[in-house]
Amino acid sequence: MLGNEALPIRCAVASLVFVGAATCLAPAFAYRPFDGTDAAVADPGELEVELQPAGVLGEQGTRTLIAPWTVLNFGLEGGWEAVFEGRGETPLGPSGPTELIDAAASLKHVLVPGSLQDKTGPSVATEFGVLLPDSTGNSGVGASWAGIVSQRWDWGTVHFNVETALTRDHHADAFVDTIIEGPSKWKVRPVAEVFYEKEFGLEETVSGLVGLIWQASDKLAFDVAYRHAVTNGHPVNEIRAGLTFAVPLRFFESAHVK
Structure with a gap:
């Protein structure tokens, strides 16, 4: 387990490594800054x-630095994708130690290729995985399963997510989410997201997000968003900003050549 002093340094190093990798990009479309996802996977x-x-999150008089928040999507054959994610959180007011939270490993699969795969009709996917313990506290291991439907039109794209989970604290959790994006051909497109989540016996959240995605090129996208939520009757405000890029895996290419 990482020590509290080492975590901020390693988080900063990870951010620099990822940003530096943008010099060897492959085409990517952002699915930041959302809590939900789309019915598509990375190319093999x-x-x-x-x-x-x-990023910064404010809740009940406290501010928290969210850095870095990282999702790694490994494209596999047959419409599959391996996903690894997690984020660092550092309390700012009052200050406190950095924690690694919301770490998870999952598999995502496109069940029905559709408009996101340049075919007709909706794209349908599923994602299931393991929720890993946080770096501090007494959280355990959980599990999640989600169904995703996406449809792209000339005027924009809609993604619908339904997820159920057994949380790290072994509570049942339900999540329903809708994402709406502007036209995919626009260089800068507006985006919005609304979700409802209930962790039974613990908390209930209604959340709304508005933002922009700038497709700088077919190889790089930047995003910025503001999220306002109400959790158990108290407000939560969050500013998110990030980027999405893709890097070809050389060892995968070498294996196919052989």
Whole structure:
């Protein structure tokens, strides 16, 4: 387990490594800054990185630095993708130690190729995985399963997520989410997200997000968003900003050549 003093340094190093990797990019479309996801996976032999170098969350008089928030998507054959994610949290007011939280490992699979795969009709995918313990506290191991439906039109794209989980504290959890994006051909497109989540016996959250995604090129996308939520009757405000890029996996390409 990482020590509290080492975590901020390692988080900063990880951010620099990921940003530096952007010099050898492959095409990517951002699915930051959302809590939900889309019914698509990375291409085989591609590592797609979703990175938030820094964000700020305010709740009940406290501020927390969210840095880095990282999702690694490894494209596999047959419409599969391996996903590894987690984020660092450092209390700012009052200050406190950095924690690694919300770490998870999962598999995502496109069940029905559709408009996100340049075919007709909705794209349908599923994602299931293991929720890993936080770096501090007494959290355990959990599990999650989600169903995702996406449809792209000329005017925009809609993604619908339904997820159920057994949390790290072994509570049942339900999550329903809708993402709406502007036209995919726009260089800068507006985005919005609304979700409802209930962790039974513990908390209930209604959340709304608005933001922008700037497709700087077919190889790089930046995002910025503001989220306002109400959890158990008290407000939560969050600023998110990050980038998405993809890197070809050389060892995967070498294996296919052989």
